[in-house]
Amino acid sequence: xDSKKYDYIDIEQKWQNKWFEEKIYLAKKENKKKFxxxxxxxxVSGYLHVGHMRGFTYCDIIARFKxxxxxxxxxxxxxxxxxxxxxxxxxxxxxxxxxxxxxxKEYGLxxxxxxxxxxxxxxxxxxxxxxxxxxxxxxxxxxxxSRIMSTISDGYKKFIEWQFYKLKEKNLLIQKPHFxxxxxxxxxxxxxxxxxxxxxxxAAEILEFTTIKFKMKDGTILPAATLRPETIxxxxxxxxxxxxxxxxxxxxxxxxxxSKEALDKxxxxxxxxxxxxxxxxxxxxxxxxxxxxxxxREVLILSGPFADxxxxxxxxxxxxxxxxxxxxxxxxxxxxxxxxxxxDVKGFGTNPAKEACDSLGxxxxxxxxxLDIATEEVYKKEFHTGYLNENCGIYAxxxxxxxxxxxxxxxxxxxxxxxxxxxxxxxxxxCGGKVxxxxxxxxxxxxxxxxxxxxxxxxxVEKMNIYPEDYKKELPGVLDWFDDRACIRRGxxxxxxxxxxxxxxxxxxxxxxxxPAYYIISKYVNEDKIKxxxxxxxxxxxxxxxxxxxxxALWNEIKKDVDYWYPVDINLGGKEHKTxxxxxxxxxxxxxxxxxxxxxxxxVHWWVTQKGKxxxxxxxxxxxxxxxxxxxxxxxxxxxxxxxxxSPFVDIEWDSEAVTKYKNRxxxxxxxxxxxxxxxxxSDENLDKWLKSKLQRSIKSTVDALDNYDLRVATxxxxxxxxxxxxxxxxxxxxxxxxxxxxxxxxxxxxTPITPHLAEEIWHRNNKxxxxxxxxxxxNSKDISEIEEVGEYLLxxxxxxxxxxxxxxKIKPKKICIYTSPSWKYEIFRKAIDLSSExxxxxxxxxKDVMSxxxxxKISKEVSQFVSKLPGEVMKLNDNDKxxxxxxxxxxxYLKKSKDYIxxxxxxxxxxxxxxxxxxxxxxxxxxxxxxxxxxxxxx
Ligand SMILES: [Zn+2]
Numbered sequence: 001x002d003s004k005k006y007d008y009i010d011i012e013q014k015w016q017n018k019w020f021e022e023k024i025y026l027a028k029k030e031n032k033k034k035f036x037x038x039x040x041x042x043x044v045s046g047y048l049h050v051g052h053m054r055g056f057t058y059c060d061i062i063a064r065f066k067x068x069x070x071x072x073x074x075x076x077x078x079x080x081x082x083x084x085x086x087x088x089x090x091x092x093x094x095x096x097x098x099x100x101x102x103x104x105k106e107y108g109l110x111x112x113x114x115x116x117x118x119x120x121x122x123x124x125x126x127x128x129x130x131x132x133x134x135x136x137x138x139x140x141x142x143x144x145x146s147r148i149m150s151t152i153s154d155g156y157k158k159f160i161e162w163q164f165y166k167l168k169e170k171n172l173l174i175q176k177p178h179f180x181x182x183x184x185x186x187x188x189x190x191x192x193x194x195x196x197x198x199x200x201x202x203a204a205e206i207l208e209f210t211t212i213k214f215k216m217k218d219g220t221i222l223p224a225a226t227l228r229p230e231t232i233x234x235x236x237x238x239x240x241x242x243x244x245x246x247x248x249x250x251x252x253x254x255x256x257x258x259s260k261e262a263l264d265k266x267x268x269x270x271x272x273x274x275x276x277x278x279x280x281x282x283x284x285x286x287x288x289x290x291x292x293x294x295x296x297r298e299v300l301i302l303s304g305p306f307a308d309x310x311x312x313x314x315x316x317x318x319x320x321x322x323x324x325x326x327x328x329x330x331x332x333x334x335x336x337x338x339x340x341x342x343x344d345v346k347g348f349g350t351n352p353a354k355e356a357c358d359s360l361g362x363x364x365x366x367x368x369x370x371l372d373i374a375t376e377e378v379y380k381k382e383f384h385t386g387y388l389n390e391n392c393g394i395y396a397x398x399x400x401x402x403x404x405x406x407x408x409x410x411x412x413x414x415x416x417x418x419x420x421x422x423x424x425x426x427x428x429x430x431c432g433g434k435v436x437x438x439x440x441x442x443x444x445x446x447x448x449x450x451x452x453x454x455x456x457x458x459x460x461v462e463k464m465n466i467y468p469e470d471y472k473k474e475l476p477g478v479l480d481w482f483d484d485r486a487c488i489r490r491g492x493x494x495x496x497x498x499x500x501x502x503x504x505x506x507x508x509x510x511x512x513x514x515x516p517a518y519y520i521i522s523k524y525v526n527e528d529k530i531k532x533x534x535x536x537x538x539x540x541x542x543x544x545x546x547x548x549x550x551x552x553a554l555w556n557e558i559k560k561d562v563d564y565w566y567p568v569d570i571n572l573g574g575k576e577h578k579t580x581x582x583x584x585x586x587x588x589x590x591x592x593x594x595x596x597x598x599x600x601x602x603x604v605h606w607w608v609t610q611k612g613k614x615x616x617x618x619x620x621x622x623x624x625x626x627x628x629x630x631x632x633x634x635x636x637x638x639x640x641x642x643x644x645x646x647s648p649f650v651d652i653e654w655d656s657e658a659v660t661k662y663k664n665r666x667x668x669x670x671x672x673x674x675x676x677x678x679x680x681x682x683s684d685e686n687l688d689k690w691l692k693s694k695l696q697r698s699i700k701s702t703v704d705a706l707d708n709y710d711l712r713v714a715t716x717x718x719x720x721x722x723x724x725x726x727x728x729x730x731x732x733x734x735x736x737x738x739x740x741x742x743x744x745x746x747x748x749x750x751x752t753p754i755t756p757h758l759a760e761e762i763w764h765r766n767n768k769x770x771x772x773x774x775x776x777x778x779x780n781s782k783d784i785s786e787i788e789e790v791g792e793y794l795l796x797x798x799x800x801x802x803x804x805x806x807x808x809x810k811i812k813p814k815k816i817c818i819y820t821s822p823s824w825k826y827e828i829f830r831k832a833i834d835l836s837s838e839x840x841x842x843x844x845x846x847x848k849d850v851m852s853x854x855x856x857x858k859i860s861k862e863v864s865q866f867v868s869k870l871p872g873e874v875m876k877l878n879d880n881d882k883x884x885x886x887x888x889x890x891x892x893x894y895l896k897k898s899k900d901y902i903x904x905x906x907x908x909x910x911x912x913x914x915x916x917x918x919x920x921x922x923x924x925x926x927x928x929x930x931x932x933x934x935x936x937x938x939x940x
Contacts, residue, residue: 006670008634008663012757016140024770025142027074029564035071036565037063038516040573040581041078043196043508044127044150045085045430047103048135050629050638050654051608057642058605058711059572060141064753065706067142068776074565075142076519078149079128082495083508084186084197086123088430091185093117120494124150134627139635140756142772149522151511152494154532159518160496160511162540166592168500172450178443178486179206179269179421182436183429187491188507191427191435194576196508198435201427206437209312210408211420213254214238214290214299220248221256222290222301225312225420230400230407231319233392234342235292239304239316239329242282246314250274257285259314262420268438269421292317293416294393294407302333306365312422320353322382324374327353328365342392343400345378346385352378444501445484446510448587454479457583457590465570465601467709468649471578475586482583485510509580513588516568517544517597520561530554545594567596572603603709605648624656632656636755637663643754644715666758669723673744673762676730681737686897687729688736690788694725695743697789700779702750711754718750728796732901741766746777786887791894793884794933798895799905801937806906809939815909816902817938820891821930822915824856825866829932832870833882841871873931885932890914895935 019025039059042048063075092100093114104114107130116122128150136143149156167173181191181198189197191204209225212232216222222238240246246257252272257280267273286303306329307316318326321339330337341350348355356374365371386400395407411417427435448454458476466472487510488498495505521543524530541547543559550556567589573581582602589598629638633656640662646652698717705714726743734740745767748759752771763771798818806813828850835841846867850856856863877885892914895902902910915930930936 006667006758008636008666008757009631011761012140012635015757015760016137019140019142019770019772020137020145022770023146024773025075025144026146027072027076027144027565029072029561031070031072033071034074034565035063035066035570036074036516036568037066037570037572038076038519038568040571040577041080041151041512041515042131043083043085044079044081044089044124044131046089046100046127047107047130048626050624050626053135053139053626053638054608054642054652055572055574055605056136056141057139057639058603058648058709059570060139060143061639061643061711061753062570062572062603062706062709063142064756064772065776067772068749068752068774069703070775073142074519075144076147076149076516076522077136077141077143078147078515078519078522079124079131079151080196080508080512081124081128081150081152082506082511083493084183084189084430086120086127087186087493089123090118090120091431121152124152124494138627138630139639144519144523146526147519147522148526149518151496151508151515153522153525155521155525155530155535156515156518157496158532158535159514159521159540160506161499162535162537163514163588163592164499164506165537167446167588170591172447172453172591173487173500174445174447174484175442176445176484178440178445179437180440180443180486180489181206181423181427182268182438183431183433184436185431185433186429186493188438188440188486188489189429189435190507190509191423192509192580194509194580197430199428199430199432201423201425201435204423204425204427206421207424209420209422210411210417211313212293212317212411212417213415214292214317216288216290219255221254222285222315223256223258223262223313223418224315224317226317229411229417230388230392230395230403231322231342232292232317232407232411233295233388233395234319234321234340235295235297235299235317236320236337236340237299237318237330237335238290238301239307239318239326240282240285240301241305241307241309241314242286242303243305244282244307244309244314245279246282246285248276248278248280250276257315259309261310262313265422265436266420268436270418270439293411293414300335300337302330302335304329312420321351322353322378324353324357324362324371324378325365327351327357328362328371332365340391342389343382343386344389345381347381348378352382440486443486444488444498444504446487446584446588447484448482448584449484453587453591454482457587460586460590460598464599467601467603470649471602471604474578475582478579478583479587482579482587485584509584512581513584514592516571517562517566517593520565521558524554524558530558544592544597562597567593568599568601570601570603571599572605575604575606578604603648606651608654609651610654624654629659633659633663634666634757636666636758640666640715640719640755643711644719647712648709665719666755669719670758670762672723672726676726676740676744677765679730679735679737679740682733682735683739684732684734684736686788686791687732687734688739689785690792691725691729691734691736691739691743692783693785693789695746696780696783698722698725699746699750699777703776703779706753715754718747718754722747722750728792732792732795732898749774749777752776787889787894790884790887790889790933791898794889794891794894794935795898795901797933798935798937799902801934802902802906802939805937805939811939813906813908813939815911815940816906817911817913817940818895819913819915819930819936819938820895821932821935824859824863825930826885826932828863828867828870829874829885832874833877833885836871836874837882841874843867843871846870881933891933891935 037059039055063073067073117126132148180188183189191198193202195202209227210229211223211225214222214224244259247260247263249256249263263275285301288301289298291298304316307314320327320330321341322343339351345352356378360370360374362370362374383400388395388398390396421437429435457479461475487507488504489507490504493505495511498504498506538548539555542550542555543562571585637659641659645658698721701717702714748762749771752759756772759771802816832841832846850863892912895912899910
């Protein structure tokens with residue numbers, strides 16, 4: 001520690017080497033109080049980016065803080081290797097995807113090493129090693145590396161098998177038909193916001209179109225799909241795209257005419273779909289007729305170039321009275337067809353679609369923006385206030401919001417419709433393939449709709465610590481909404497074979513629910529103390545549920561570990577997990593684990609975004625690699641950036657300028673501390689008391705904030721407020737070496753969870769042993785000196801005010817006079833503060849109270865002038881200010897002691913007056929405006 005320059009690359013590497021050599025990260029059972037924290041383990045899909053480090057860093061900060069406050073901390077980590085991601089990666093390597101190969105080469109892999117990555121297990125091994133070495137260790141994380149595990153290891157698979165035995169035992173595994181998202185290359189995939197399997201379309205929903213069969217004269221069927229089957233009563237014509245070649249297909253014993261795209265989709269969703277080798281152009285169909293089912297009305301087929309072959313069947317039924325698009329198309333077609341009104345709606349006459357179009361001035365089909373607005377307006381009003389009218393047969397009089405599936409069910413039961421499913425937006429697999437919807441007749445599900453399970457899970461949520469508070473309120477609703485989840489798939493993915501159906505693999509969301517429990521076992525597997533083949537149902541029953549008897553001494557040891565460490569205290573994960581991972585994490589624990597082993601806490605953090613508020617993803621380009629960023633800024637700077645730049649519960653935008661500022665701040669703090677050690681030793685009673693007191697204040701605010709995981713507030717106190725404190729002390733001439741060293745030692749202990757490398761480096765200038773193993777500073781009220789705190793606050797306010805005045809007036813002062821406020825003002829001020837805390841502050845009330853005092857009555861003119869301004873003055877105060885006025889301080893005495901300091905700054909005569917003294921120098925009789933702790937200042 002000789003150089004003044006902070007060489008973060010060497011320093012960070014040095015301390016990591018020492019920590020990891022001595023394995024100080026191992027979880028130990030020493031203190032009788034434990035804390036189990038983990039982050040949602042990452043999927044293995046390639047290199048991670050700086051956005052991922054945000055949550056990981058939060059976890060390490062909290063874990064380190066808990067360690068230093070006397071907890072035995074278990075902070076394990078692993079990889080979620082199940083499912084498609086690593087297989088998708090091998091496919092990219094296999095087909096020599098240029099971006100992928102480029103990334104790997106840039107990372108330093110040879111051609112031979114790259115070639116190995118066509119094996120998914122190698123992909124998991126390779127990236128697993130990168131995550132540990134280049135991300136987690138590089139950031140100095142105290143993860144217990146002896147417990148690293150992956151979800152495709154043999155031991156983990158035994159654990160997952162056991163979990164499914166337990167779900168089956170509890171009747172939470174069921175079978176039913178299922179329409180599942182399916183990649184044309186990979187097979188079944190999961191479509192959800194966590195985008196584990198897919199690269200696009202995480203928010204897509206599966207829409208169920210009622211596909212209605214309109215029969216032509218020769219019996220051929222023209223199927224038109226709708227989300228509003230009740231509007232069938234208002235169909236006046238059909239739309240066919242004249243520019244599309246439709247296909248004939250045999251479906252069961254019917255002949256259908258549909259678009260090629262629709263045929264592809266349907267063939268995965270319904271049985272017995274056979275294309276006939278016959279196309280028919282749209283033009284040929286125009287002018288022909290077909291029959292509307294139920295109403296048995298014959299309608300004309302018209303030309304509608306807007307009928308998109310990619311949407312549903314490519315054939316559209318026209319309801320011009322209620323669909324603005326159909327109305328305008330009908331007008332433009334010039335056909336003389338009357339719309340049929342089927343819904344009576346408040347605020348509309350006989351043709352809602354026409355009226356909505358007219359009010360927006362829509363004249364043409366090309367005005368799609370306006371048409372969308374009109375459509376939404378009509379649909380909304382109809383849904384909320386509409387009733388089916390006498391044109392709707394037996395359905396007349398039913399409100400639109402109540403009709404639900406009635407018409408659809410009638411059509412289906414009469415074999416006049418089928419359901420066709422389609423995504424609300426395009427979904428693309430990680431392999432690049434298109435995702436479609438496919439029927440699986442006897443799919444296995446985890447029954448999350450189970451009423452008991454849902455209720456018990458909701459009850460458990462009430463007992464949990466959930467950050468942010470808002471998510472705790474949302475979660476019961478999410479649990480209510482969470483439906484049965486298809487839990488297995490067949491295809492080439494990684495994962496555990498489903499114990500009740502050979503060749504089917506448990507899907508990745510379903511195999512990542514109870515997993516924190518496995519971190520307790522993984523240590524023994526990694527140390528080869530237990531073999532996966534010995535981990536049978538009896539073993540897991542014994543160690544997790546306390547059922548059955550121990551077959552080996554080791555089983556008892558493991559059970560003791562489980563009983564000590566479990567449950568999880570904090571599961572920390574990104575906001576994408578709010579609706580997928582966290583609910584299943586909770587519900588599986590409630591389903592399988594006994595009461596005392598269910599999770600105690602969840603911490604949700606928001607994302608790091610790129611400019612434009614998009615979630616960072618490498619495929620969208622332009623984000624820094626973790627290793628590069630670590631070299632460029634230093635990991636302490638990045639840790640500080642994540643902790644301080646924003647609340648954990650808002651998205652932050654990656655900003656290299658901001659990270660650079662944190663980097664400079666760290667170098668700055670380091671430099672300042674080195675310089676302090678060169679000072680001469682000298683003590684000053686007041687100032688020293690002040691420094692001690694301020695240190696305690698900082699300790700208290702930091703610990704209070706960290707106890708609530710309020711990382712931003714804590715970080716602000718440590719890296720900004722503490723630095724201001726020591727700077728003020730030095731500026732005021734403070735130079736007590738022992739005290740300064742004590743301040744610094746405490747200060748860097750406060751820093752340790754956030755910037756551990758910096759703290760360790762400074763610690764070792766005077767101390768041995770790791771600061772990471774030191775106890776965290778604890779608040780000691782004995783060192784609080786309120787008089788000194790208020791005195792220095794007064795002084796800094798006075799010097800700031802003078803500087804401000806001089807800056808504005810540009811006067812070169814000969815003499816500065818400072819008038820402190822008279823003690824009667826203190827008395828009134830305190831009364832006013834008390835009243836304001838009860839919301840009773842009012843000039844009249846104070847005047848009445850004050851004037852009962854004869855002493856005040858004597859100076860009633862001044863008093864009333866002062867009181868009239870009081871409410872405004874008190875309003876300006878924050879809570880800290882208010883506390884300051886409770887302290888009895890003689891302002892003039894405190895300032896007189898610091899006269900030399902003020903003189904030194906402004907290099908002129910300084911005079912300090914107490915307004916209580918009768919004979920004072922008072923230019924213009926203005927000192928009545930001096931407010932307590934804010935003296936009046938006059939400059940000559
Ligand atoms: Zn795929």
